[in-house]
Amino acid sequence: MALEQALEKWTGKITEVTIGATREEGGTRSAKVVAGGESTLPFLTFEGEVPHQPVIAGEILDRYPEEWPSPLREAFGEDLKDPAAWARRWVEGYGAQLLCLRLASTAPDAGDASPEQAAATVRRVLEAVGAPLIILGSEDVEKDNAIFPKVAEAAAGERCFLGVVTKDNYKSIAAAAMLHGHGLIAQAPVDVNIQKQTNILLLEFGVKKDSILMDPTTGGLGYGLEYTYSVMERLRLGALQGEAQVAVPLILFPGAEAWRSKEAKESTQDSPRWGEQETRGVLWEILTGTNSLQAGGDILVCRHPEAAAALRRHVAELLV
Amino acid sequence: MLLVGERINGLFKDVAQAIQDHDPEPIQKLALEQTAAGAAYLDINTGPAVDEPEKVMPWLVKTVEEVVDTPLCIDSAKIPGLRAGLEAVSRSRPMINSTTAEPAHLEAYLPLAKAHGALLIGLAMNRRGVPKDAADRAGLAMEIVVAADAAGFPIEDLFIDPLVLPVNVGQEHGPEVLETLRQVKCLADPAPHTIVGLSNVSQKCPHRSLLNRTFLAMAMAAGLDAAIVDVEDRELVHTAAASRVLLNQVIYSDAFLENR
Numbered sequence: 001m002a003l004e005q006a007l008e009k010w011t012g013k014i015t016e017v018t019i020g021a022t023r024e025e026g027g028t029r030s031a032k033v034v035a036g037g038e039s040t041l042p043f044l045t046f047e048g049e050v051p052h053q054p055v056i057a058g059e060i061l062d063r064y065p066e067e068w069p070s071p072l073r074e075a076f077g078e079d080l081k082d083p084a085a086w087a088r089r090w091v092e093g094y095g096a097q098l099l100c101l102r103l104a105s106t107a108p109d110a111g112d113a114s115p116e117q118a119a120a121t122v123r124r125v126l127e128a129v130g131a132p133l134i135i136l137g138s139e140d141v142e143k144d145n146a147i148f149p150k151v152a153e154a155a156a157g158e159r160c161f162l163g164v165v166t167k168d169n170y171k172s173i174a175a176a177a178m179l180h181g182h183g184l185i186a187q188a189p190v191d192v193n194i195q196k197q198t199n200i201l202l203l204e205f206g207v208k209k210d211s212i213l214m215d216p217t218t219g220g221l222g223y224g225l226e227y228t229y230s231v232m233e234r235l236r237l238g239a240l241q242g243e244a245q246v247a248v249p250l251i252l253f254p255g256a257e258a259w260r261s262k263e264a265k266e267s268t269q270d271s272p273r274w275g276e277q278e279t280r281g282v283l284w285e286i287l288t289g290t291n292s293l294q295a296g297g298d299i300l301v302c303r304h305p306e307a308a309a310a311l312r313r314h315v316a317e318l319l320v
Numbered sequence: 321m322l323l324v325g326e327r328i329n330g331l332f333k334d335v336a337q338a339i340q341d342h343d344p345e346p347i348q349k350l351a352l353e354q355t356a357a358g359a360a361y362l363d364i365n366t367g368p369a370v371d372e373p374e375k376v377m378p379w380l381v382k383t384v385e386e387v388v389d390t391p392l393c394i395d396s397a398k399i400p401g402l403r404a405g406l407e408a409v410s411r412s413r414p415m416i417n418s419t420t421a422e423p424a425h426l427e428a429y430l431p432l433a434k435a436h437g438a439l440l441i442g443l444a445m446n447r448r449g450v451p452k453d454a455a456d457r458a459g460l461a462m463e464i465v466v467a468a469d470a471a472g473f474p475i476e477d478l479f480i481d482p483l484v485l486p487v488n489v490g491q492e493h494g495p496e497v498l499e500t501l502r503q504v505k506c507l508a509d510p511a512p513h514t515i516v517g518l519s520n521v522s523q524k525c526p527h528r529s530l531l532n533r534t535f536l537a538m539a540m541a542a543g544l545d546a547a548i549v550d551v552e553d554r555e556l557v558h559t560a561a562a563s564r565v566l567l568n569q570v571i572y573s574d575a576f577l578e579n580r
Contacts, residue, residue: 009476009510192571192572193571193572193573193574194573196571196572196573197573197574197575200573200575200578201575234571235571238570238571243570243571245573246571
């Protein structure tokens with residue numbers, strides 16, 4: 001007797017979200033990226049549809065990342081001094097199809113770059129590469145509210161995703177995004193209930209469901225990953241069981257999380273018994289990433305090009 | 321929780337009058353109001369005054385479908401009425417209300433439901449009437465499940481109704497209904513869905529809304545998936561939303577009352 005495959009029948013489906021707009025759609029991107037659309041748990045292609053591979057994005061800052069561990073800085077060298085060159089390096093050198101620009105220099109206590117400067121940086125990056133763009137502020141509420149209207153206007157029609165917005169601060173950024181044809185990243189502090197509430201607030205404000213990505217905030221391997229994993233899993237199960245408000249793709253930041261860990265930051269010199277730092281840090285990012293994929297991550301923002309490449313291979317192998 | 325709006329039923333005087341006058345307006349108003357209030361299905365019943373429901377049912381279905389997309393629950397005690405209603409449905413997947421566990425009924429209704437791709441309500445009763453206790457109700461539910469399985473009807477499209485009786489005449493039935501709901505969930509894997517005609521619990525009682533929503537919360541905790549209700553009773557709809565959250569069926573959010 002043949003063994004019958006026990007398949008779950010899900011009623012829900014993750015909304016498909018498109019990042020980037022080509023010339024025909026009013027933008028200037030050379031290609032767009034589509035995330036979401038799944039009607040089953042991660043990689044279970046025998047059970048439901050997984051129409052799009054999870055996307056591995058490359059992260060860039062608008063300033064030299066002096067605080068980043070040396071393996072990250074060595075991977076990009078001089079290009080780190082210019083966000084446009086850094087963006088080109090990711091796309092042309094390392095095959096990134098999606099970029100995430102963090103406007104770190106706009107932080108009031110670390111540069112305090114003006115909204116106009118931020119907008120100019122965004123324009124330069126958009127002109128340097130054809131890949132779609134995710135744009136993050138400094139997570140300073142007042143400053144983000146000041147820069148995003150200018151940034152959204154400077155990138156009008158490009159269908160960027162702006163973030164982050166939270167349940168306590170979303171109106172000005174969401175209004176700017178809606179006005180100029182962008183999407184939003186809805187963030188909640190490792191809290192499934194607040195994530196749902198944030199999404200509901202955005203939907204009630206008039207943001208379309210296909211213009212929301214959610215960032216449930218994640219921890220790196222060894223730093224709360226197991227807890228954040230459960231939050232992502234609960235959101236995805238809710239979505240597949242028909243809860244429309246949480247049925248949007250997940251964007252996760254394994255690069256930022258992994259390279260915050262002691263295991264990635266400690267130099268070879270200081271801890272020779274831990275092995276070579278670059279290998280260790282890259283592995284930390286890869287493992288944080290593979291776990292994030294298993295939890296349902298649709299977009300992973302990476303920092304080290306080798307980690308990004310390994311995660312891309314991993315996705316391709318799992319989805320064969 | 322799937323709420324089925326009960327109001328488009330000839331048992332109600334306004335609906336009976338509208339049917340008699342062939343006046344679509346009151347019917348369409350009820351369809352719109354119940355949909356806005358959160359009905360996932362609308363029950364459609366010509367009522368006892370109509371001798372030939374097959375003549376009225378298509379008009380009722382078309383009248384409702386002109387104004388809403390909400391799926392319909394075709395409710396008739398007579399096969400020709402059901403068939404006419406199902407044939408008139410054009411918008412979405414209908415539900416049939418209802419068969420009993422009586423073999424002759426099952427033989428007629430299961431093929432009808434299959435042919436129309438409809439969901440089917442199965443009452444846990446037979447020609448001897450409503451059983452007294454949970455064991456007999458579950459036994460009849462099992463007969464329905466077995467017949468459905470034999471007919472190739474998907475068990476997850478089946479809604480077992482353990483039959484709620486008015487608390488002022490059949491008080492002892494309350495706990496038996498709750499126990500039946502628990503047992504029905506163990507009959508098969510996947511289990512059949514469960515449904516009740518909720519308002520019956522408070523027939524001719526004062527404080528109907530209180531009795532209805534209290535029993536709804538109890539029944540949901542015992543495994544109730546759907547109920548035919550007065551969806552315009554806000555407290556009741558809110559009780560269903562609160563129960564879904566308390567039973568961990570949906571993710572809690574501060575806006576949980578909007579969760580339908």
